[in-house]
Amino acid sequence: MLIDPDFWPAGFSALLENVSEGIHIADKKGMTRFYNKSAALIDGIKQETALGKHILEMFPSLTEQTSTILQVLRTGKPIMYREQEIKNLYGVPVYLLTTTIPIQVKGHVVAAMDISQNLTQVKELAEKVVGLRADLKHKNRHSLAEQAVYTFDQICGEHPLLQDVLQRARKAARTNSPILVYGETGTGKELLVQAIHNFSPRRNGPFISQNCAALPATLMESILFGTSKGSFTGAENRPGLVELADGGTLFLDEITCLDIELQAKLLRFIQEGTLRRLGESQIREVNVRIIASSNIDPLLAIEENRFRPDLYYRLNVISLSLPPLRDRREDLPLLVDYLLKDLNAKLQCQISGIASDVYEVFLRYPWPGNIRELRCTLEGAMNLAETGNIEVAHLPPHLLQKIVHDHPLEIKAVEDLPLQEALAKVEQTLIRSALDKTDWNISKTAKILGLPRQTLQYKLQTLRIER
Numbered sequence: 406m407l408i409d410p411d412f413w414p415a416g417f418s419a420l421l422e423n424v425s426e427g428i429h430i431a432d433k434k435g436m437t438r439f440y441n442k443s444a445a446l447i448d449g450i451k452q453e454t455a456l457g458k459h460i461l462e463m464f465p466s467l468t469e470q471t472s473t474i475l476q477v478l479r480t481g482k483p484i485m486y487r488e489q490e491i492k493n494l495y496g497v498p499v500y501l502l503t504t505t506i507p508i509q510v511k512g513h514v515v516a517a518m519d520i521s522q523n524l525t526q527v528k529e530l531a532e533k534v535v536g537l538r539a540d541l542k543h544k545n546r547h548s549l550a551e552q553a554v555y556t557f558d559q560i561c562g563e564h565p566l567l568q569d570v571l572q573r574a575r576k577a578a579r580t581n582s583p584i585l586v587y588g589e590t591g592t593g594k595e596l597l598v599q600a601i602h603n604f605s606p607r608r609n610g611p612f613i614s615q616n617c618a619a620l621p622a623t624l625m626e627s628i629l630f631g632t633s634k635g636s637f638t639g640a641e642n643r644p645g646l647v648e649l650a651d652g653g654t655l656f657l658d659e660i661t662c663l664d665i666e667l668q669a670k671l672l673r674f675i676q677e678g679t680l681r682r683l684g685e686s687q688i689r690e691v692n693v694r695i696i697a698s699s700n701i702d703p704l705l706a707i708e709e710n711r712f713r714p715d716l717y718y719r720l721n722v723i724s725l726s727l728p729p730l731r732d733r734r735e736d737l738p739l740l741v742d743y744l745l746k747d748l749n750a751k752l753q754c755q756i757s758g759i760a761s762d763v764y765e766v767f768l769r770y771p772w773p774g775n776i777r778e779l780r781c782t783l784e785g786a787m788n789l790a791e792t793g794n795i796e797v798a799h800l801p802p803h804l805l806q807k808i809v810h811d812h813p814l815e816i817k818a819v820e821d822l823p824l825q826e827a828l829a830k831v832e833q834t835l836i837r838s839a840l841d842k843t844d845w846n847i848s849k850t851a852k853i854l855g856l857p858r859q860t861l862q863y864k865l866q867t868l869r870i871e872r
């Protein structure tokens with residue numbers, strides 16, 4: 406391993422040497438003091454050649470201004486997730502996602518570290534997927550692979566909270582307005598969005614779904630809006646997903662993970678109905694309905710600067726909020742029946758139902774993974790039970806441990822205590838009960854209790870409330 410022994414503790418360098426990210430550390434003069442195997446592979450520079458060399462000597466195409474390491478040494482400020490398209494020493498194009506951070510000792514910047522992820526293959530695969538989708542659309546407009554399969558009949562539940570959403574969703578299906586669907590993980594967002602598409606006049610058009618959390622910003626931009634030859638190394642003339650969804654619906658899952666600049670571009674598209682492929686001046690008109698979803702509270706995402714308020718207001722014209730399963734436990738018997746029927750057919754089992762004490766457990770469990778978790782729980786239990794009823798013994802242990810116990814608050818239990826102590830006990834009980842309801846999600850618990858998050862955290866410490 407190549408390392409200046411005075412500079413870095415040995416155990417740490419062994420760790421950095423073997424990670425898959427390229428790590429390049431330069432001291433405050435810009436001289437390379439650490440350069441791991443992955444960095445050597447990415448840049449095509451030998452480790453022994455790099456050590457002791459100045460950054461600008463290693464990369465003649467860089468300058469004092471463009472080198473992220475030299476920039477961080479000057480400013481002391483980190484540069485996060487910078488996307489770079491470089492050609493390495495062998496002339497091979499490499500697509501990197503690089504973070505550069507200062508290393509400080511006693512408040513002084515003594516070095517800077519580049520951490521580079523090589524996403525060349527991810528990029529190639531992502532481009533290929535868009536290409537295949539385009540081919541598919543070209544060859545067979547009605548291919549199942551690009552169609553929504555779910556309909557409203559498959560959304561099971563009679564609870565008024567759900568029925569209200571379904572009723573509004575059916576109405577919304579008739580229009581072209583954007584929709585924002587909010588719901589915790591596993592509440593059925595994908596199901597609902599597909600059902601809307603299939604109930605809409607666009608049902609014979611394409612349904613294209615893209616997760617926004619999957620890829621870095623520039624790559625996502627080219628995937629959504631398309632590219633033209635010359636917009637970057639190796640770029641082709643090809644449409645993006647927005648164009649491919651022309652005449653249909655584009656579902657943008659986890660919208661709050663979309664890069665903030667790209668959110669602005671998406672907003673422009675929604676408002677104008679036109680787009681420009683990357684590196685192209687031609688304006689194209691596209692007729693697409695955008696449906697976006699989020700599994701975190703959109704208002705919280707706005708507060709954390711992860712969601713542009715202007716895009717939120719534009720998408721939120723129709724807002725559909727799917728209730729978590731714990732808020733519609735009355736639907737459990739229906740859902741269990743529905744899911745058992747489906748799973749019996751899929752797994753070729755003959756499970757007749759669930760025992761009454763299993764139902765009791767289901768009623769008291771908070772279901773953080775919602776209907777997906779219910780389905781997986783039933784599937785796991787069916788593998789153990791095979792025939793007859795599902796019994797408590799067939800349930801996973803974590804489920805039994807997390808059952809919510811009621812915390813009846815008896816005034817008698819505290820009335821003989823000094824007032825301060827009695828109030829603390831009452832406070833503990835109420836906080837615990839709220840925590841159980843949200844499966845110990847601090848932000849949601851704080852909301853229920855009407856407290857700022859920090860205050861709740863302070864109370865958890867001082868009242869010694871632990872899970």
Ligand SMILES: Nc1ncnc2c1ncn2[C@@H]1O[C@H](COP(=O)(O)OP(=O)(O)OP(=O)(O)O)[C@@H](O)[C@H]1O
Pocket residue numbers: 559560561562588589590591592593594595596597700743776777780
């Ligand atoms: N109302 C429902 N009736 C029947 N099955 C449902 C219902 N809601 C969800 N499901 C089932 O639960 C699972 C999860 O649903 P889905 O993928 O739509 O959730 P999601 O909200 O998109 O979750 P995530 O945020 O994790 O992507 C799927 O197997 C789906 O078929």
Ligand SMILES: [Mg+2]
Pocket residue numbers: 594595658
């Ligand atoms: Mg989903």
